[in-house]
Amino acid sequence: MSEPYFPQRGNEGYRITNYELGLVYRVATNRLDGGAVLTATATGPGPLDEFTLDLSQAMRVDRVAIEAGHRVVRARHSRRADKLRVIPAEPLAAGQAFKVEIRYTGAPKLMSSQFGGLGWEQLTDGALVASQPIGAPSWFPCDDRPDRKASYTITVTAESAYHVAANGVQVSRRTGGAQTTWTYRQDEPMATYLASVQVGKYRSIELSNRGVRQNVVVPPRFVSRAKTAFAAQPRMIEVFEKFFGPYPFAGGYTAVIADDDLEIPIEAQGMSIFGVNHLAAGWENERLIAHELSHQWFGNSLTVVDWRDIWLHEGFAAYAEWLWSEASGQRSADEHARRWHQRLAKRPQDLVLADPTPQHMFDDRVYKRGALTLHALRLTVGDVAFLGILRDWTAANRHGGVRTEDFVKLVTASGNPAMPRSDSFFERWLETRKLPPLPPA
Numbered sequence: 001m002s003e004p005y006f007p008q009r010g011n012e013g014y015r016i017t018n019y020e021l022g023l024v025y026r027v028a029t030n031r032l033d034g035g036a037v038l039t040a041t042a043t044g045p046g047p048l049d050e051f052t053l054d055l056s057q058a059m060r061v062d063r064v065a066i067e068a069g070h071r072v073v074r075a076r077h078s079r080r081a082d083k084l085r086v087i088p089a090e091p092l093a094a095g096q097a098f099k100v101e102i103r104y105t106g107a108p109k110l111m112s113s114q115f116g117g118l119g120w121e122q123l124t125d126g127a128l129v130a131s132q133p134i135g136a137p138s139w140f141p142c143d144d145r146p147d148r149k150a151s152y153t154i155t156v157t158a159e160s161a162y163h164v165a166a167n168g169v170q171v172s173r174r175t176g177g178a179q180t181t182w183t184y185r186q187d188e189p190m191a192t193y194l195a196s197v198q199v200g201k202y203r204s205i206e207l208s209n210r211g212v213r214q215n216v217v218v219p220p221r222f223v224s225r226a227k228t229a230f231a232a233q234p235r236m237i238e239v240f241e242k243f244f245g246p247y248p249f250a251g252g253y254t255a256v257i258a259d260d261d262l263e264i265p266i267e268a269q270g271m272s273i274f275g276v277n278h279l280a281a282g283w284e285n286e287r288l289i290a291h292e293l294s295h296q297w298f299g300n301s302l303t304v305v306d307w308r309d310i311w312l313h314e315g316f317a318a319y320a321e322w323l324w325s326e327a328s329g330q331r332s333a334d335e336h337a338r339r340w341h342q343r344l345a346k347r348p349q350d351l352v353l354a355d356p357t358p359q360h361m362f363d364d365r366v367y368k369r370g371a372l373t374l375h376a377l378r379l380t381v382g383d384v385a386f387l388g389i390l391r392d393w394t395a396a397n398r399h400g401g402v403r404t405e406d407f408v409k410l411v412t413a414s415g416n417p418a419m420p421r422s423d424s425f426f427e428r429w430l431e432t433r434k435l436p437p438l439p440p441a
């Protein structure tokens with residue numbers, strides 16, 4: 001079944017378990033030479049005589065080959081819009097493991113969407129990747145759906161003046177001549193939209209090596225401002241681990257400060273990308289640091305099966321901001337909730353939280369009503385039960401795919417006596433347009 005919000009994305013007949021991407025990037029000309037080896041299995045029921053991948057039409061495909069049973073055979077391919085169609089020389093039997101090797105090249109262009117351009121973006125002196133939700137095919141061939149997670153090895157070669165960051169653990173960095181090759185390994189499963197490469201004249205500074213390893217990758221002239229702006233983050237991780245369970249990724253957490261102003265920061269796996277405009281002091285930027293960090297649990301470890309359930313990312317991340325505010329001795333979550341409830345009450349109530357439509361999936365009302373839903377749940381079941389729900393939710397679905405119905409089930413199955421009619425609670429908050437009243441504090 002196709003993904004309901006972006007049915008043009010995703011492909012059938014196989015599943016990819018690992019992406020091995022080898023990229024050579026020339027900053028000055030924005031030229032990307034790519035090699036991708038995708039490890040996959042044919043899913044049947046019948047033999048796979050052709051299949052498609054998502055890849056931007058801005059990338060020219062030079063060669064496709066299939067490796068099956070230790071034989072590498074060239075495959076025919078054709079293009080239509082942002083799809084690459086592959087026709088193996090021999091059909092692949094159901095259940096057969098195989099690898100697809102694709103050589104491609106071009107000047108990456110942003111994928112167009114109702115949210116503006118997405119994916120690989122050339123900066124004044126570097127590049128960034130911000131793909132959510134459908135920008136991944138701008139830079140690599142993939143099966144572009146949030147429920148198709150896989151492991152990754154990402155190798156990028158660029159001129160040695162540039163720092164390259166990508167998802168996962170940095171396993172090597174080799175300089176030869178004027179070029180440096182960086183290799184990162186992402187073992188925990190990752191959705192395509194969270195795969196990311198950042199290229200710039202950056203310095204990497206260590207924020208903390210106690211517990212979760214934390215780095216800030218930043219233009220040298222912003223180092224001291226970045227240290228100040230991110231000073232609270234190590235404490236934030238400790239607080240979130242208490243609420244949400246262990247930080248999910250072995251590679252630690254890297255905040256990249258692109259040498260540019262960005263409208264909003266964006267999360268990737270084990271990484272978030274901010275603009276230099278986000279380094280100013282104040283709650284507005286502190287809450288964004290907390291928001292992006294919390295996506296490592298809600299969005300990256302627990303990823304929606306389809307985009308209708310985006311509140312499971314954004315509502316939880318918005319609530320994490322309020323939890324941090326409360327835990328750090330600032331405004332309480334209840335104060336935030338009551339202020340936002342008043343504001344939302346004055347705005348159009350025409351969204352269904354559990355299916356906001358693709359046009360409104362990143363509408364701030366989805367974020368804030370999602371957070372209000374969690375606060376209403378907390379007020380209903382009490383702090384202790386609420387904390388238990390959060391921790392059970394993240395533990396049960398670690399590195400997996402999630403749906404709204406799974407969350408409702410988890411809460412109702414907990415048998416909390418304070419929730420006699422939990423179905424009606426969720427119906428009012430998740431399925432009904434009208435904003436329900438907040439329970440008393």
Ligand SMILES: [Zn+2]
Nearest residue numbers: 291295314317
């Ligand atoms: Zn977010």
